[in-house]
Amino acid sequence: MYGYAGRILRVDLTEGKTYTVSTTTYADRFLGGIGFADKIYWDEARPDMDPFDPESLLFFTVGPLTGTLVPGSARTIVAGKSPITYPRPAYTRSSFGGEWGPELKFAGYDCLVIKGKAEKPVYLWIQDDNVEIRDATRIWGADAYATQDLVKREVGDERAQVVAIGPAGEKLVRFACIIHRRARAAGQGGFGAVMGSKNLKAIAVRGTKGVAVADPEGVLALREYVTPRFVICCSSIEDSRRFHATRDHWNITKMANPWIPPFIKKYGLDSRGRVRNTGCFACPIGCHNYCEVPGFPGGEISCLQWWYANLITNRSPLPDEKAERATWEAKTLADQYGLNAYEFMQMIPLLRALHADGIIDDEKTGIPISKFPDREFMVTLLRKITYREGFGDILAEGTWRAAEKLGVLEEHFLKRDLGEFSGSYFVSGGAGGHGFSGHYDPRAFILDALLWAMYSRDPFDHAHEDTNLVFWSGLPFEEQKKIAKEIYGSENAIHPIGKPEYDEDKARAVIIIENRANVKDALTLCDWLYPMILDAVTGGVGDLTVESKFFTAVTGKEMTYEELLKIGERLWNLERAIMVTEGRTRKDDTLPDLYFMYPQKAPEIPSPPIDREKFEELKTHYYRLRGWDPSTGYPTEEKLKELGLEDVAAKLREMGKIG
Amino acid sequence: MAQKILVIDFERCSGCRACEAACSQVREGAVKPLMARVYVMKWEEVGLYAPMLCQQCYTPLCREACPVKAISINSVGAVVVDEEACIGCKACFNACPFGGIHLDPERKRILTCNLCEGDPACAKVCYRQAIQYETVTDSTLRKKREAVKRIAELTIRVALPPQT
Known part of the structure; x- marks a missing residue:
């Protein structure tokens, strides 16, 4: 079988047993990656399962393209019941790049499913067919960087790839993440805590098998074709054109954030004055920069790793070297502790607001909130959360649960615009939705608002295509509309920033984005590169068929863009069914009240509040176009049958939850 | 004709290992880093x-060490092994001070870059462009210009x- 490794590895930590099952049962209908996780989760997981229940399932899953020369194919999807989603734990996903996923393929697996809880701390050592559950008592407590090094030394193979949790995961901090290398993280979802609850400190993989490719020449030719066409990261189209000429400099010349160029020039150049880029397996892009700040471990930095600087400002350069060092220390500490840095984009504004209102103070919390942005504040906050010391024990439950505990959830968080306490203008700086932090402001991007309302977490593992087109592309709106016609079927699919529209073309675009998202996470591909909505060479619309062409070249199976989208739709419906069994209904498909109450005043993206009534109309369009029941948000029997999900329809009918 | 060589610039390398993937795909028909003739060594810290x-x-030490004279230099200047003649003694492997000789444990072959x-x-x-295939003259001129x-x-x- 080309592309696929052919096996799924199942590990039961309670029993101390491992076994494999064939991939072939799932490959045709569920493709790979998130599709395998969705299917196995649907078949086996109890809807009311607590994420920390030993029986809860944790997935690490890759796709048929992973481990090949397809650019951006090194992603690993992590999925399972999340401890951080609010108001209740829900099935969701996260992902990370690097080299771990390809190594899993080289070891001969398309997917790893972990359940059970080890009696004492363990790590998993997967060496081709040899899978060992090994004692991790001696490395328990180590930070996530050290853990990787210690595990590599202990297994005696420096080419092993390791994912690890830090002390935050061990202490079941609800937003603990999983760390790989010196920056790669499965951040959102709190899956580091799920690993911690299973007493699983790390997973090391080393594979000596290969990934067979049906048409190697075809893959290389497509790679040559796509590489110069990618529009990358926060660069404008003009900028990514320059990417070809001055490859090393694209992300320091025109980035939105003014502190990046001086920082990289100071800490991130090689001996000949060139930017040190680092990348995921076989990816030509290399979107991370390697930096070394004296006194701290070196590491990679991309966008999120600037989180602390983002909280200070993104309108002006960092004030001084002290702030630069605090930024780097914050990135390093969050990585080492294994904390999801994005959580702080809502938590720190909330703490500052509560402090300003006199609801909490430095003394009672034991955290010098008044000293923000000094390192003393940040270091104390991160330590207290990681080790659940004092007030940190409350914050370790995540911002939403902590706010609930403090009795400030509604008034001071969900019904309050915390923009003034956030340094960033495009990150809304407060509550986002479903327990996650604000990100691109949904008031400015109505497609994102709907994507967010419908999803189990923040949608920024797939919603970037909207913001890339209407914000980062830098194209005039008239040009954007022409591209929207090609990629969403209607010029009317997008609206000018600040002038929200709520018609059914918007809902149709959202459905296309969601279906494509699942294709991407099934294959598994990078959200920054795919789908290729823009073409950096022509400056116009991108080529949406590259995923299907890559799929055919790698697996040898004929596949069209439309067929892939149909699989994406199947997976989205299956995920909706999972959400429905967990109790999700139409009324949960929403955003915090603040977005309906206040305008976004930032001069870059000024926008009125979302019109609640019109937003509900937009949702109705969405359910109808999805083939779901608009009154409940449940998928209909007809739609599920059309997608070949008869068993799903039967179970939902049994539960009385079918549209 | 000026000889082309593989010129390596460590500092340019992003560690992506596309070279390993491509090498094994071309030589072995699968992306299989173990069988690649190029390895990206990493010091992540x-x-x-x-x-x-x-x-x-x-003057390849591997060639000097080979008891059956299976190693020679091909027309593009690559040190290659004649698989028919090779007895698999691994004397070449031991003689190479750069770790440039690899072994295929499955099919019991000596692997070299051709x-x-x-x-x-x-x-x-x-x-x-951490790995460039260029003439010695081009490489020298490029480096001199940068210097x-x-x-x-x-x-x-x-x-x-x-x-x-």
Whole structure:
């Protein structure tokens, strides 16, 4: 079988047993990656399962393209019941790049499913067919960087790839993440805590098998074709054109954030004055920069790793070297502790607001909130959360649960615009939705608002295509509309920033984005590169068929863009069914009240509040176009049958939850 | 004709290992880093990535060590093994001071880089140009040009100290 490794590895930590099952049962209908996780989760997981229940399932899953020369194919999807989603734990996903996923393929697996809880701390050592559950008592407590090094030394193979949790995961901090290398993280979802609850400190993989490719020449030719066409990261189209000429400099010349160029020039150049880029397996892009700040471990930095600087400002350069060092220390500490840095984009504004209102103070919390942005504040906050010391024990439950505990959830968080306490203008700086932090402001991007309302977490593992087109592309709106016609079927699919529209073309675009998202996470591909909505060479619309062409070249199976989208739709419906069994209904498909109450005043993206009534109309369009029941948000029997999900329809009918 | 060689610039390497993937895909028909003739050595804690290849020595110690004279230099200057003649004694493996000889444990073969007969896949997929296949003259001129720029910059810095 080309592309696929052919096996799924199942590990039961309670029993101390491992076994494999064939991939072939799932490959045709569920493709790979998130599709395998969705299917196995649907078949086996109890809807009311607590994420920390030993029986809860944790997935690490890759796709048929992973481990090949397809650019951006090194992603690993992590999925399972999340401890951080609010108001209740829900099935969701996260992902990370690097080299771990390809190594899993080289070891001969398309997917790893972990359940059970080890009696004492363990790590998993997967060496081709040899899978060992090994004692991790001696490395328990180590930070996530050290853990990787210690595990590599202990297994005696420096080419092993390791994912690890830090002390935050061990202490079941609800937003603990999983760390790989010196920056790669499965951040959102709190899956580091799920690993911690299973007493699983790390997973090391080393594979000596290969990934067979049906048409190697075809893959290389497509790679040559796509590489110069990618529009990358926060660069404008003009900028990514320059990417070809001055490859090393694209992300320091025109980035939105003014502190990046001086920082990289100071800490991130090689001996000949060139930017040190680092990348995921076989990816030509290399979107991370390697930096070394004296006194701290070196590491990679991309966008999120600037989180602390983002909280200070993104309108002006960092004030001084002290702030630069605090930024780097914050990135390093969050990585080492294994904390999801994005959580702080809502938590720190909330703490500052509560402090300003006199609801909490430095003394009672034991955290010098008044000293923000000094390192003393940040270091104390991160330590207290990681080790659940004092007030940190409350914050370790995540911002939403902590706010609930403090009795400030509604008034001071969900019904309050915390923009003034956030340094960033495009990150809304407060509550986002479903327990996650604000990100691109949904008031400015109505497609994102709907994507967010419908999803189990923040949608920024797939919603970037909207913001890339209407914000980062830098194209005039008239040009954007022409591209929207090609990629969403209607010029009317997008609206000018600040002038929200709520018609059914918007809902149709959202459905296309969601279906494509699942294709991407099934294959598994990078959200920054795919789908290729823009073409950096022509400056116009991108080529949406590259995923299907890559799929055919790698697996040898004929596949069209439309067929892939149909699989994406199947997976989205299956995920909706999972959400429905967990109790999700139409009324949960929403955003915090603040977005309906206040305008976004930032001069870059000024926008009125979302019109609640019109937003509900937009949702109705969405359910109808999805083939779901608009009154409940449940998928209909007809739609599920059309997608070949008869068993799903039967179970939902049994539960009385079918549209 | 000027000889082309694989010129390595460690600092340019992003550690992506596309070279390993391409090498194994071309030579073994599958992306299989274990069988690649190029290895990216990594020191993650300092961010050092170094693609390591056969040096294609003019006087290869592996060839000297081979008891059955199975090793020779091909038309593009690559040190290659005659699989028919090879007895698998691994004397070449031990003789090479660069780790340039690899072994295929499955099919019990000696693996060496043949420079893809003059069109090396590793260099073709390296967009960052950490591995370049170029003539010695081109490489030398490029390095000299870069050095002159550096020296010029340094000279200006020394000659014109920043105004305070």
